[in-house]
Amino acid sequence: KAGVTQTPRYLIKTRGQQVTLSCSPISGHRSVSWYQQTPGQGLQFLFEYFSETQRNKGNFPGRFSGRQFSNSRSEMNVSTLELGDSALYLCASRPQSTNEKLFFGSGTQLSVL
């Protein structure tokens, strides 16, 4: 079974631009969550989607948004990029929201210049 796939692997953007990251969960997994990983801050929860509905949202500004499609694939969008948005963005999937084991992708490394 293929793991969680995130694309692209690396992104370089400039301040003010917007960016869209993609995540394909493990086949059969319906829950997808997103995390921002920065040195010293660990993993910060962004949001979780289940069956195309946002279930939970972390404490991030409205510039961060996401969506999930009917095939469980998910996208995350960041508008008006700031230097502080530079981070590794991780996607994790699990079969249901009640399952406790997260399966992470390798992430998208975003650099904002």
Next chain:
Amino acid sequence: QQQVKQSPQSLIVQKGGISIINCAYENTAFDYFPWYQQFPGKGPALLIAIRPDVSEKKEGRFTISFNKSAKQFSLHIMDSQPGDSATYFCAAKFNQFYFGTGTSLTVIP
């Protein structure tokens, strides 16, 4: 604010030694406490997890010790090996997962 506090930030251990990473939390509603291991260039992977009604869980060389009254839990890696060199994250779950800030472990041959 950081819901789960993790220490130390980095740790260097000799091969064969014991690695200990500590985490503390405040929210007594947390009902699941996993540890994740992350190698460079990879996403975190679940290593071991415990529920608050259990004081200790062991899987091979990895043990979680859980102290509910102190609201602390720790990961012990026995007979540490160079292949254990990675970043370790503790976490706690209540509706969503809250992760610690990570510990970079280096095991010296």
